[in-house]
Amino acid sequence: MAETSPGGIAFDTTLPASTGVAAVGVAAAAARRDHVHPSAVTYAGGNTTEATTTSTTTVDILTVSSLSIEAATPFSFLGALRKTSGSADTVRGGIKLNTTVIIDSINLDNALFYLSVVNEPQSGGFNCLIPPRVTNYIRGVTGTFSAAGATGTLYDGITSAMSATIPSVTITDVTVNGRVENALITLGVDDVHVYTLATS
Amino acid sequence: MLYIFLGYPKTLLNAGGLQHCVERVEKLAILEHSPQTQYRKEGVFIPGQQEEQLYPVEHRLSQDCLDVGITWDWFPENWAFGNGVTIHKTTASPTFKVVVHGTDLNLEEFLAKRGPTRLAKLELERLHIRHEGWEKYEARWTPGTCPQESHIVHLTWLITTHQLPPFAYERIRDLIEYGATPKDLHRYSQEAGKHFSAIRKWDGSSAVGVRVN
Numbered sequence: 001m002a003e004t005s006p007g008g009i010a011f012d013t014t015l016p017a018s019t020g021v022a023a024v025g026v027a028a029a030a031a032r033r034d035h036v037h038p039s040a041v042t043y044a045g046g047n048t049t050e051a052t053t054t055s056t057t058t059v060d061i062l063t064v065s066s067l068s069i070e071a072a073t074p075f076s077f078l079g080a081l082r083k084t085s086g087s088a089d090t091v092r093g094g095i096k097l098n099t100t101v102i103i104d105s106i107n108l109d110n111a112l113f114y115l116s117v118v119n120e121p122q123s124g125g126f127n128c129l130i131p132p133r134v135t136n137y138i139r140g141v142t143g144t145f146s147a148a149g150a151t152g153t154l155y156d157g158i159t160s161a162m163s164a165t166i167p168s169v170t171i172t173d174v175t176v177n178g179r180v181e182n183a184l185i186t187l188g189v190d191d192v193h194v195y196t197l198a199t200s
Numbered sequence: 201m202l203y204i205f206l207g208y209p210k211t212l213l214n215a216g217g218l219q220h221c222v223e224r225v226e227k228l229a230i231l232e233h234s235p236q237t238q239y240r241k242e243g244v245f246i247p248g249q250q251e252e253q254l255y256p257v258e259h260r261l262s263q264d265c266l267d268v269g270i271t272w273d274w275f276p277e278n279w280a281f282g283n284g285v286t287i288h289k290t291t292a293s294p295t296f297k298v299v300v301h302g303t304d305l306n307l308e309e310f311l312a313k314r315g316p317t318r319l320a321k322l323e324l325e326r327l328h329i330r331h332e333g334w335e336k337y338e339a340r341w342t343p344g345t346c347p348q349e350s351h352i353v354h355l356t357w358l359i360t361t362h363q364l365p366p367f368a369y370e371r372i373r374d375l376i377e378y379g380a381t382p383k384d385l386h387r388y389s390q391e392a393g394k395h396f397s398a399i400r401k402w403d404g405s406s407a408v409g410v411r412v413n
Contacts, residue, residue: 049208049212049354049397049398049399049400050214050287050289050397051286051287051288051289051354052214052215052216052286052287052397053215053282053284053285053286053287054215054216054219054231054233054284054285054286055281055282055283055284055285055286055359056233056234056235056282056283056284057235057236057237057238057247057280057282057283058238058247058280058282059238059280059281059282059283059286059288060279060280060281060282060288061286061288061289062288062289062290062291063288063289063290063291064290064291064292065290065291065292065333065337066292066293066294066333066334066336066337067333068295068331068332068333068334069333082393084216084391084393084394085391085394086216086394096278096280099276099277099278100278101278101280106247106248121391121392121393121394170332170333171333172332172333172336172337173276173333173336173337177280179282180284183219183231183233183284184216185216186214186215186216186394188214188393188397190289192291
């Protein structure tokens, strides 16, 4: 179905994704309105299978992009994690906000999460709360994590030290990074969701 | 060398499974596993507080990545590729606002500004709010390829110690992007989730940015 914009530019409102071509017209706004492109990376209704790694150095595992969280807005995020068997070693996770690594998974006492070294499949979760980032209040990260294996091995802790201060700018990307201590085990992260919190 | 492919492996091999396939079962490549080697957008580094840059990144993006608009520029500054095998997931959701057609005002704002209006004369539309986060994300794509629905991008990358011969590259690409069947399936672990991931469907709901107020 073709509609006509106030400027008289016709554009397709029903099948914009069928052609993958932006409307031709002099009105940039009208052209943008049907700028919707089909591609293999648009997985609406598709596969949301986990993100996994066998990297022994810090790697960006899962990113939530296209955010717009102002510096004065508190926000939180949570996610699910797991490791496979393969070696008596741990896995660790960290946080990157925009392009700044806030918590690097490189050190044991410097992680968003770390799991027991028991050689077994384990799964768990983590959460993190970040208050407003304003002058002189730029290291506020609080979080907890826990995970357990089939044998009942429970491992939990508190997100602690930081690698860098949080940028006092609009947060556009939240990335969970991580690494495994031995490439024979796999770290998986999934279902990371970001929530902004009301201040009034 | 860094090899980047589009999508989650169609075989459902996860990072550990793909590594097992490439290194142990089909012997297609030797992967980089040194804890002293971290690939990043800016180069290859020895990680840690005394980090040191070793050499520039050699990379190859698959044709499928390039076809949908994912080029080297798609990866923002300080992107960490680590080593070994990683199946990365990026989620993005545009923000929309229902406005009166031809304006950027929602119904309440429109009525407050214009006063009483016959409802039959109003036409509402869903307007994409191009906020800072979305503009930064969109700028990562080659022009005209950025998906504007809520979506998930899966990328699979491997870091090898040496450049792959063509037959090995094509076999790995077939396993990841075209769903070729892995050989010797009996050599994969029966442990749930160790080599193969469970497929899950997305209900299409927003993946990010739920505001509580």
